[in-house]
Amino acid sequence: MYYVELKNVEKSFDDLEVLKGISVSVAEGEVVSIIGPSGSGKSTLLRIATLLETMDKGELYYMGEAAATMGPDNRTVYEKPVKIKELKKDFGLVFQNFNLFPHKSVLNNIIEAPVHVQKRDKKEVIAEARELLKKMGLEDKEDYYPSQLSGGQQQRVAIARALALNPKVLYFDEPTSALDPELTGEVLKVIKALAEQKMTMVIVTHEMEFARNISDRVIFMDKGVIACEGTPEEVFNSDNTRMQEFLGKLQR
């Protein structure tokens, strides 16, 4: 059983076809990186997988349970809100711009949702949150507000916040694109540690070396289709011309 399964996803914004039939399946413990030029549809795919955006055609499953299936009129039909709400527990998302809650302290950012959405015991959640902060190297920052932290620290808090809900799959949408190279390193280290613990992850990134090092599988997207897919070695050494062009531009 796949943890997450996207089948033949199509999406247009007005007349612009952003996704032209994309299928991605991610198995337990797998780390999948999605790379590709801007406008290739990577972020849209992630937004559809996380239900921030709806697809026009295609299907979406979490843990084998349908979130969206093809209807009789050849359009995607989403499940009822109750079911969707249940399936949302299966994944978390780390944003490019962190999107921490500025009016809440680091600790409260992390425990808000487990306490107020999942209605879990506050004491227990706080203990877990402190454990997560320690893993992120932020044990001394729990009373800080996001604005008092560096970008790298904020992103690590955002990762802790996502992990506090114990998701089965964790998505990253260009997690280091808003960070300078120095801060990028500390965030990538945390993601790498998660990969080593066999956390199932889907990472949209422009960090090629990173994608190459930690991924089980790399997907290269271009103009709304998967142009190239396979192990990091297969993809980075592929003779796909678009892939070569893309890497060439990066190395120049």
Add this chain to the structure above:
Amino acid sequence: MAFDVMLRQLAEGMLGSVLIFALTLIFSLPLGLLVALGRMSKNKILSGFIGLLISVLRGTPLMLQLLVVYFFPYYLFGWSISGWRFPAIIVGFSINYAAYFAEIYRSGIEAVPKGQWEAAQILGYSKSQTFMRIILPQVIKIILPAITNEIITLVKDTSLAFSLSYMEMFTIAKQIAASNTTFTPFVVSAVFYYVFNLLVAFVMRHFEKKLSYY
């Protein structure tokens, strides 16, 4: 007229002014939020209607609106309007200020980045939970200076209740000034409004400081 007698009469009026001020705030602040949500509704008919309403309320004089609220039960339905004077003032003020507050709320809600909604959605919050726990606290901080402006205007606008001959302070001041040919009640009024607003500014500044923790 002796100064202390004048002062006592004016003080009674002050009570009326403060009452209008307080009741208007109590009703218009929550009402304004509801109006703002209606204005931002995805339902085109609702948001269009509310938009028109706000436009009329902001585009016509408050004094005129007070007269309309006071007299419409009589002219439209032939009802007696005795005892309606004070409620009419509060209704008129509250509706008018709700319109202004609504636009301030809207500006604040729109100033909160979309990413805050999305982050909450991913974390499993419902729409109303997101609004109450994540969005509104940020909105209040953003709009506080604009709200302070409106509240200061409201203090001075309470004098418009004279148009319905309600005995608030300015109405009394004008009567005393006319019957005694003296300028003193106006000076007292000026001092009253000014001190009242100093107090408002002080209290609001305190709230702003309380919210400046992030």
